[in-house]
Amino acid sequence: PGMYIVTLDVKSKCGTGSFSSIIEVKAPPVALAEADIPSGAGCVPVIVNLRNRSTGATMFSWKITPADGATFVDSTNNMSQAPRILFSKAGDYTITLTAENECGNTTWEQKVKISEPPSVTWEDPQIACERLDYTPKITYGGTISSYSWVFDGGNPRTSTEPNPMNIAYDIPGTYVATLTVTGACGAQTFVKTIEIIPKASISFTPVEPICNTADPIQLSANLLGGTWTGPG
Numbered sequence: 001p002g003m004y005i006v007t008l009d010v011k012s013k014c015g016t017g018s019f020s021s022i023i024e025v026k027a028p029p030v031a032l033a034e035a036d037i038p039s040g041a042g043c044v045p046v047i048v049n050l051r052n053r054s055t056g057a058t059m060f061s062w063k064i065t066p067a068d069g070a071t072f073v074d075s076t077n078n079m080s081q082a083p084r085i086l087f088s089k090a091g092d093y094t095i096t097l098t099a100e101n102e103c104g105n106t107t108w109e110q111k112v113k114i115s116e117p118p119s120v121t122w123e124d125p126q127i128a129c130e131r132l133d134y135t136p137k138i139t140y141g142g143t144i145s146s147y148s149w150v151f152d153g154g155n156p157r158t159s160t161e162p163n164p165m166n167i168a169y170d171i172p173g174t175y176v177a178t179l180t181v182t183g184a185c186g187a188q189t190f191v192k193t194i195e196i197i198p199k200a201s202i203s204f205t206p207v208e209p210i211c212n213t214a215d216p217i218q219l220s221a222n223l224l225g226g227t228w229t230g231p232g
Contacts, residue, residue: 001027029057031099031108043115043185047073048085050095054108057099065094069114090116090143115184118142122179128196134167136177136192143183150178154194172198202226 007020036049054060062078064070069089076083087093097108119141125134134154140162149159153175154167169175175194180187204221219228 001025026101026103027056028103029060029099029101029106030055031057031060031097031106033095033097033108033110035095035110035112037112042087042112043117044090045086045088046114048087048095048112049082050085050097051082052097054097054099057101059100061098063096063098065096066091069093087112087114090114113184115143116141117185118144118181118183118188120179120181120188120190122190122192125177125192125194128169128194130172130196130199132169132194132196134169134177134194135165136163136179138163138179140181143185144181145184146182148180148182152176152178169194169196172196 002025004023004025005020006023007018010017010019032053032055034051034053036051042048050062052060060079062080062083064085069087069091070093071086071088072078072080072083073086074084085095091114093112093114095110095112098105099107121139121141123137125136128134134151144162147160147162149161149164151157151159151164151167153171153173154169154177156164156167159167167177173196175196177192177194178189179191180189200223202221202223204219207217207219210217
């Protein structure tokens with residue numbers, strides 16, 4: 001590719017003459033771009049900045065596949081030199097830049113993985129009596145790669161399973177259960193309190209023998225609540 005001069009020299013009995021012409025040879029364009037993606041991956045919602053670095057192109061256009069979940073923002077479009085793309089859904093996308101000129105077209109592509117932050121719905125543990133075999137009632141969402149449980153006072157004390165079962169608490173008390181989930185968007189920690197109460201020991205003040213003609217007496221127990229029963 002380049003600019004060339006072609007010269008024709010002629011000669012006759014009448015003298016010489018010369019004619020020159022410039023010939024331009026073009027090459028197909030070279031499609032090249034840059035994508036500003038945090039750490040090679042993003043978490044929704046995330047904006048990715050693109051920059052066209054193509055050479056030899058008279059026209060170019062951007063394409064995002066799949067289109068659902070990707071939107072050109074900040075007054076940019078598929079013909080902008082430096083568009084901004086908002087990814088609002090997690091998934092695997094392909095960014096394509098096509099560069100064209102009179103000699104044809106070439107493309108540049110880059111794969112982009114957009115992740116969803118982890119979400120956890122964890123039911124509060126119910127109060128137990130004396131002891132407890134605890135199984136967390138939990139639902140996960142988003143992109144999660146690892147799970148780390150710590151059950152203070154429980155047996156076993158730790159787990160890397162998403163749904164551990166039958167964590168034994170044999171002594172009444174208040175305990176803390178901690179879950180840390182990790183994914184492409186980082187780590188998040190969730191905490192619940194487990195309460196196990198001892199069985200109540202009930203007593204009330206003894207009553208001395210009384211006469212059936214005596215005034216009513218007051219009964220007093222060591223615990224509030226409950227129901228009194230018996231003849232009388």
